[in-house]
Amino acid sequence: MKFFKKNNTQAVDVSETRSGNAFQSSTGWQRFHSNRAARWSLRILFVLIFVGVFADFLANDKPIYCRIKGETYFPILKEYGIKFGWSKGDQAYFLRKWQQEDYEAVIFPLITYNAQQTDTPNGYLGPFDKQNVSSWRFRHWLGADHIGRDIAAIMVHGTRTAMLVSVVSMGIATLIGLLLGSLAGFFGDDRLRVSKPRLLLNLAALALGLFYGFWVRSFAISEGPVFLELLKSLAILISALLLANLISKAIEKRFLLSDNVPIPADMLVNRAIEVLHAIPALLLLLSAAALIKKPSIIYIMAIIGLLRWTGIARFIRAELLRIRNLEYIEAARAMGLSEWRILFRHALPNGLAPVLVAIAFGMANTVLLEAFLSFLGIGLPPESASWGNALQSARSYPQAWWITLFPGLGIFITITIFNLIGEGLSESGTT
């Protein structure tokens, strides 16, 4: 019996190594694709992205196409046109009750509500309850919340919110993480050497850029359009740094400076990561979110992005620690390429694959965090369509199971597919 079992496990192991060998020559993508769960997760992710992008055409109170009294309308497209300033519209167009018009022909979206629209007579009516609607077309298929907002519409527009938040905040996190992690990994503590004047000028430019870009402009940032003003501030900071480097280049040429100071890049980045790790992430997020005067999706994306870069930085650092000792890097150095060029053109692109794993898991984490913050009521504004907000509104009326079940299912599925993709990626990288 004992031997039987042993043979059994061994057989499995052998077959596994064999299949591993068979795939040795295949690319990582092929290995990823052979993982059924990961493959299907990727497909579901595409569906979610589709739902997010076309949310307005899937759940909207206006028809996609209609004919009224001989005139043809495309209300949803028209709304886009007005929003982007391509076409003109008047207030009456928005106030029109599209659901009560007399149509000659009409194509409604799948869900005939948008996420904000209230329908008080149907408040707290479930999917199986009798609803006060004029036609089956206007049924709340997944029920309605306390003021009659359609749960199905919230699900669709919540997908858009979740995708937007996770993509943008992971984008910010990836940018910061890649930059700091590759500096730490590639240069280590002693390879990033700069001349003393360059170091001093850069420090001065950093201080001045922060002062004139952010501190002096703090009034403009708080009063004006936040995003645009922040971009201007960043531009000031970056141009200050560029100027400092141009000047120092000239100085270096003029005086032929050679006594360089090493910058302990690895140590600095590691200390920053350690500090961010020492404070429980949730606590830091909660207290950072408490600083927001007016909840907005931009702030949530920025906060999550600025706090969640450490995982990516650690991955890329570990990868570059390995890559920087490879022969082709040495060859590039022997050819006289500059360190920065080697880093960004040759070392970094080869270290990107494992970062995808961190990004996938980070996406799952971000979806969870956004939902969590909204659930606590300090994330997105309460009127915006988000799964977390829906869960929050369900708390006051626990009998309405549909308000909890469906948005939670959305969060669950999104997190699961990101986790499966991450798992698939990490397996395709290691076997």
Add this chain to the structure above:
Amino acid sequence: MFQYLLKRLLLFLPMLLIISFIAFGLNQCAPGDPVDTALEGSGVRPSAYMREYRQKAIALELDKPPFYFTLTTAAYPETLYLIMPKRYREAAGKLIAQHGNWPEIAAYFQQLQTFKSTLLGLPKDSSIKEQITTSLPVLEQLMQMHEASSINSALDSISLFLSQSPLLLQQSATAFEDLKQSYQRVSQKQSRWKLYVPAVYWHGTQNRYHRWLSDILQGDFGKSLKDGQLVSTKIKDAIRWTLTLNIAAILLAYLLSVPIGVYCAVNKGSKADRLISIFLFGLDSMPNFWMASLLIIFFTSPEYGMEFFRVLGPHSLTSDAGFWERLLGSVSGMVLPVFCLTYGTLAYISRQIRSSVVAALQQDYIRTARAKGLSSRLVIWKHAFRNALFPLITLFASVFPAALAGSVVIEYIFSIPGMGQLMIKSIQGDDWPVIYTVMLLASLLTMAGILIADLLYALTDPRVNLNNRKRN
């Protein structure tokens, strides 16, 4: 070993210092006025408001500069922090940011105060009382304005009120004219260049951060702004609940996950293993606040006929009952929260154990042990599991902070008065002394957890040399 421990413990100090900067900096940026938060419950009469405010602000040491130095521009006065209340200070700051001429703005604020006291000092004659009561709120708002258009329209509406009564106009016209002229001077005599000249003011040790830090080093964590209770007592009350919940949850998770993980590893590839793995993966992705909400809906409300548990809440606790009495009385309320805290950890640890036992079972010494004729049970538990235990122990260090974080939302949903709920309530209510302390404490715990993990590494695996180990 001892040297290493000492070195790591010394590293705690700069880390805690940085975290104290972060906590203090967050507080400085927080919206909301701490004095108003503290005054909220006490029911201050509007007439005594300014005096009470000033007293409270001095009691909270808000009349001291926030930090050792202030970095600002030449346009701002050194003692901007002395303008009270905070909303006037913010308005003054924004006026300076627009015009850059603090002397004129100070004169304008002085005129506002003079005009207000002129209005208040007038005899409460019935004929002008109405005008005064309507113009006072406008004046109050005027003190918080910074945009030229809104200030001008507010001044216009005040002059309209004044012109309605000849008597009032006669008595307050000069003060109002002064006010208008002082604002005109603000907008005419601009010195915006000052906004681009940096200025640094040194305050010495008489500042809020220094006082706060030295208080903490002496074990005084301050008082809650909300109810004046000592922060340490508040935390002591709360931490008992959190610890009880989390210890129960972690114990349960470890007790269940070891057999599950080992079983799956031994029967790797079998149908049961695959099913359990999928199930665990699903559990791992299940947001615990969703799970908790669902459980509350289906198991605590009578709607669905499955009212097995009750929701614990402050209402079910009598404060005079002993701690254990309360605990026993609320066991039924603890089942669901403990479950919600357990399942995530359980899923995570089980998967870790599975993979580490699988790795151990492939080692040569297992084959040797089997070849020796040891029983399967002995091989698995004594040889494979023991060696797989190594990552398991170190997991504990990361599990503990994670569980603390997880209990934040669980406590909030089940209304358990633990650390998590304390934290959320303090953040929502701007109760910063509590937030500071919880943040420092939680960070200390997390760092201690990481240190313990590193030490356990060395203890369980003699191959690890702490002094030379490349940490990453």
